[in-house]
Amino acid sequence: MAAVAGHEDTRTRLLATALKLFTEHGVEGTSLQMIADELGVTKAAVYYHFKTKDEITEAVVEPGLRELESIVAAAARQRRPGARIDHLLAGFVDVVVRHRALVALFSGDPGVARALEKHFFRKESFMTGMMTILTGPDPDAARVVAVHAALGGIALAGGAQELARFSDDVLRESLLDVGRKLLGRPRRRPAVPS
Incomplete structure (x- = not known):
């Protein structure tokens, strides 16, 4: 159960971070690497939740x-x-x-x-x-x-x-x-x- 909660928390944080970066740089100007860097995770961690x-x-x-x-x-x-x-x-x-x-x-x-x-x-x-x-x-x-x-x-x-x-x-x-x-x-x- 804790793993699911952690998964959802990471996903929620990832989406909030993406929205923040999209607002600042636009969708086209935001890379997956930028999202990973802002979250303090690897790009692979982002790929775990979303492929694109x-x-x-x-x-x-x-x-x-x-x-x-x-x-x-x-x-x-x-x-x-x-x-x-x-x-x-x-x-x-x-x-x-x-x-x-x-x-x-x-x-x-x-x-x-x-x-x-x-x-x-x-x-x-x-x-x-x-x-x-x-x-x-x-x-x-x-x-x-x-x-x-x-x-x-x-x-x-x-x-x-x-x-x-x-x-x-x-x-x-x-x-x-x-x-x-x-x-x-x-x-x-x-x-x-x-």
Whole structure:
């Protein structure tokens, strides 16, 4: 049991180190040797867990994508279309805020784009489900563009270095507000103190 825990701990540390180096140098600018050196292990130890940098990149993006899949599934179970949209929007914003460093890589790094294509975009039903919830049935061009602007804008802003100074709570509320406006959802009313 301790060997499994040690294996998972090393793997977790390896992925955290890879994300840090990817953020600093990009996926293309980070070598397996750099990851090994930063971890203080041999390159063979890295190979024990992952055979290629692409495998590491896919493993780095996997948790956030699994969260999104779960959010889309939960949103689809909501009864009302507005509730489905609100659930998906709030969940998407939460994932973006929680994974800021990774989201920053999504928009500009070709290595992450490859991992997304292999893992995320091949799951056509997942993307279709997400878009169907947000656009509704038979959307017009304006609605499709609004949904793409909302998702793309939230992701770009959430990963923007210029916004790193904002707390998670401030960023989350601001992104939700923008997303609601773009998707035509009513603003949340602040809770009235009793």
